[in-house]
Amino acid sequence: MKYFIPVSDAKTIIETQIYRTEKITVSLLEAQGFYTSEPILATLDVPSFDNSAMDGYGFRFEDLADFSELKVKHIIPAGVSKNSFELARGEAVRIFTGAKIPEGVDTVIMQEKTIRIEDQIQFNCNEILKGENIRLKGSQTQVGTKIIDENTFVNHAVIGFLAGFGIDRIDVYRKLKIGLLYTGDELVEIGKPLLDGEIYNSNTYTLQSALAEINHQLSFINHVEDTEEATFSAIKNGFEMVDVLLITGGISVGDYDYVKPALEKSGVSELFYKIKQKPGKPLYFGKLNKKIVFALPGNPASVFSCYHQYVKPFLLGCFGRKDFNEEQDFAISESFAKKKSKDQTQFLKAFYSKGRVQILNAQESYKMDSVAQTNCLVEFPENATEINIGEKVTIWKV
């Protein structure tokens, strides 16, 4: 059991819990938002035959030495394989974009560069090179070559690329099943009026949309009453349905904070509780068999920061990703100087642009106005006591 640990220790502990989900096979369109679990090999040469890149005329380049005009003899639309003719000397074929190049043709001229008089075409031979406007078989990809690596994020571009090979099913890693419990009797759903002392639930919206941005969905979002029994049974039931349970609020030390005792009662092994950081000090990370739980502190900006620093890296890590948008050497701009005590990392809402980063006002964990403006978190390291203009810092893009 680790208590009140440095950020780096917390990240290491989380990393040791990252695991791969099973491989599943899904249809090409269903694969959107998943990561591939196997390399994919080309099932075809693409293009699978030599074809014309233009609407125009195809001919034998060497004929240009002997003929000042060519006679158009055959018509070849796309989708038609017409190779059953001999292209005689001095002849051309009328051909269209994507149509198969017939035997004998080695060059295509686009029609705008020609003058057609009845069945003859003329053009300036100096404007055309041998082989022009022909897309050669296998010039994009040759059959058997690797076209997609394992762990590739499947987006519309990848889907379109694979469709070009006629690939209709692919192997991907199953997505994690994630559920969300949120605690707090003061919380009201948007759309309902607020009574005195109540606030709108916003944390579940932050998390639901953050997960959507990484193509994950929540299996459920349940509001939990602030009682020990309700918290225990919500956690117990929640674990039955998911791989990863997220909880917000109720993880601190107040009389109505039942999450930690309920996790203990559910048999969860605590992997750490509390991090030397701001915001998000009382973050809890635990495990029940293979199932993972993150209990995030309820303050809205703590939820935002803990999601980016811990939850998202875990979820992406389970897909084999290690690119967590961390970038070094951003220079602090504008008149911002902040002192803090040693022994605490701070994640400061900030805005980066062109290698420079401006730390925003309103860093308190109940304030969301800076969260709405931020495009990165600046890491104010544990042992640093000041952060000054011009200083180079690490940022985490959000």
Ligand SMILES: Nc1nc2c(c(=O)[nH]1)N[C@H]1C(S)=C(S)[C@@H](COP(=O)(O)OP(=O)(O)OC[C@H]3O[C@@H](n4cnc5c(N)ncnc54)[C@H](O)[C@@H]3O)O[C@H]1N2
């Ligand atoms: N005596 C101490 N008190 C507190 C400590 C401490 O160390 N000793 N830590 C503070 C810190 S830091 C944090 S962070 C919070 C975390 O508290 P909880 O996780 O128990 O969260 P709650 O008390 O339930 O809520 C905190 C705050 O956030 C609001 N909240 C909660 N859920 C939502 C939601 N879904 N949407 C919007 N806002 C939400 C809630 O109303 C509270 O204002 O503890 C400090 N206290």
Ligand code: MOO
């Ligand atoms: O750690 Mo809390 O998130 O500072 O308010």
